[in-house]
Amino acid sequence: DGGITQSPKYLFRKEGQNVTLSCEQNLNHDAMYWYRQDPGQGLRLIYYSQIVNDFQKGDIAEGYSVSREKKESFPLTVTSAQKNPTAFYLCASSTTTNTLGGNEQFFGPGTRLTVL
Amino acid sequence: DQQVKQNSPSLSVQEGRISILNCDYTNSMFDYFLWYKKYPAEGPTFLISISSIKDKNEDGRFTVFLNKSAKHLSLHIVPSQPGDSAVYFCAAGDNFNKFYFGSGTKLNVKP
Numbered sequence: 161d162g163g164i165t166q167s168p169k170y171l172f173r174k175e176g177q178n179v180t181l182s183c184e185q186n187l188n189h190d191a192m193y194w195y196r197q198d199p200g201q202g203l204r205l206i207y208y209s210q211i212v213n214d215f216q217k218g219d220i221a222e223g224y225s226v227s228r229e230k231k232e233s234f235p236l237t238v239t240s241a242q243k244n245p246t247a248f249y250l251c252a253s254s255t256t257t258n259t260l261g262g263n264e265q266f267f268g269p270g271t272r273l274t275v276l
Numbered sequence: 277d278q279q280v281k282q283n284s285p286s287l288s289v290q291e292g293r294i295s296i297l298n299c300d301y302t303n304s305m306f307d308y309f310l311w312y313k314k315y316p317a318e319g320p321t322f323l324i325s326i327s328s329i330k331d332k333n334e335d336g337r338f339t340v341f342l343n344k345s346a347k348h349l350s351l352h353i354v355p356s357q358p359g360d361s362a363v364y365f366c367a368a369g370d371n372f373n374k375f376y377f378g379s380g381t382k383l384n385v386k387p
Contacts, residue, residue, distance in 0.1 A: 191373050202379040256373050267319030
């Protein structure tokens, strides 16, 4: 049963603490992505990775860090430098084919992070 | 600056009628467009897509139309069902496998 898992579903953190969100996929996808969703807004790209050991900043990377040591895993660390970390975080994966079609993203269930 | 815009935050439609959700984009380099459906506290699920070489793609009750000259795409749902009630996001992708999402339209299909 292939898919993307994110854990935990809900996460609470004290201000000033770093926290790491897990994302695992068994779809054999090369590309993985992290998005943030705030109320009434769309998904904003934090980081993405198209291949193991390589990743690029998205539109709102400040205060976040990632690693891609394995194809299946793309953890996101929310650091204390992130000014407004409370949000819903979504991980996604896709193939990297550049043919027209077939590279839709598959999303995990999300992690809701609340900073107390 | 948002490259993909959904200007209608919400839409209400009677069951059985047509739902039309609209999306505009600014970057002419986008070559792949997608629609996702999202329920609260869940990840989006892929609905339908269209490449820039086409102007229409149909899948059952769902049809996506692309007007490249106007940089506009739309999703038609016919007939609408109460189970279609959700937030719909459009997304556009470039040849770097990077995707840009609109802010979403909340569809309410009334029984």
